Amino acid sequence: MSERLAIAGTGAIACGLAAVAATRGEVTVLARSEASCDEASAKVGALCDKLGLSVNGNVRVSRDPDVLRDATFVVEAIVEDPETKAAFWRDLNGHVPAEAVLATTTSSLPVSDLARASGHPERFVGLHVFNPVPRMDLVELAFPEEASDATRRRARALCEALGKTAVEVPDTPGFVVNRLLFPLLFEAVRLMERTGLQAEAIDTCMRLGAGHPMGPLALLDLVGLDVSAAIGRTIDVEIPATVDRLIAEGRLGRKAGHGFHTY
Known part of the structure; x- marks a missing residue:
């Protein structure tokens, strides 16, 4: 180097x-x-x-x-x-x-x-x-x-x-990966809200059915729900109510020991 x-x-x-x-x-x-x-x-x-x-x-x-x-x-x-x-x-x-x-x-x-x-x-x-x-x-x-x-x-x-x-990549909010990824991640949260599916079920479906190395809710936990919400606001994507609730409860994801999952 x-x-x-x-x-x-x-x-x-x-x-x-x-x-x-x-x-x-x-x-x-x-x-x-x-x-x-x-x-x-x-x-x-x-x-x-x-x-x-x-x-x-x-x-x-x-x-x-x-x-x-x-x-x-x-x-x-x-x-x-x-x-x-x-x-x-x-x-x-x-x-x-x-x-x-x-x-x-x-x-x-x-x-x-x-x-x-x-x-x-x-x-x-x-x-x-x-x-x-x-x-x-x-x-x-x-x-x-x-x-x-x-x-x-x-x-x-x-x-x-x-x-x-x-x-x-262009200097546009979210660049390429986050601009395409976070609408998908937040839609997974909305699906959970609408259907009552457990986080583990959604993550398992996306891992085994779509070949993702990590499910969308586990990925939000890894990024941190507070950081994820900040990214969502920057790229002008609506933040699901469950994400805001978990942040208010201090359940920020893996770094806090619990979010959608417990670590």
């Missing part, structure tokens, strides 16, 4: 990406607190152990933004909220080199808006990786109009170095 990669965030996407990158070279993870530092280190270590990945001490976790000064490729993987992400990019100025490529892992927000917030749209890219990162091959690349040819080349080269397949 020729880039000096830094990742801001400590969630599933950030830690999964860090684990993959660490098998190719050194990677820095920027956390927001000491507790987040410890949590990220544990997550990356556990993920590598589970998947049999060898990272040879290549992961450095810190809460000091000055660790980004040597980065040539900075990936933001924080909460899927436009104001929070925009504030991160505005505050980042002065902490990264002038030649660094700036990337966001947003799954649904307009890349052009975040690029403007960064102040450097010519060096900006939407780098939508999929969860779980070590197992999912696709990366959707979405560029603002101002992105330079060098930015495009370096983004594709990073994906190749990480062993991923990059597909350039």
Whole structure:
């Protein structure tokens, strides 16, 4: 990996990406607190152990933004909220080199808006990786109009170095996968509401009948119901009442121990 990669965030996407990158070279993870530092280190270590990945001490976790000064490729993987992400990019100025490529892992927000917030749209890219990162091959690349040819080349080269397949997609809400996928996932919830079918029954039908590796309700749990609802609102898809109810109850999916299923 020729880039000096830094990742801001400590969630599933950030830690999964860090684990993959660490098998190719050194990677820095920027956390927001000491507790987040410890949590990220544990997550990356556990993920590598589970998947049999060898990272040879290549992961450095810190809460000091000055660790980004040597980065040539900075990936933001924080909460899927436009104001929070925009504030991160505005505050980042002065902490990264002038030649660094700036990337966001947003799954649904307009890349052009975040690029403007960064102040450097010519060096900006939407780098939508999929969860779980070590197992999912696709990366959707979405560029603002101002992105330079060098930015495009370096983004594709990073994906190749990480062993991923990059597909350039338009900067439209939800890109390709989520724009097509989430209407289907939410329709599965509405079918459950209309018919009284159990979540396991719907998921089994789609796994065994449609060849899906995971049923739609289990997939919503994996993504997180709060994140799923945010994506739905961004792509202008009505959120089923059951999803809103489960979120209000704190049943956010796998990360909370229960959603449509119990974990």
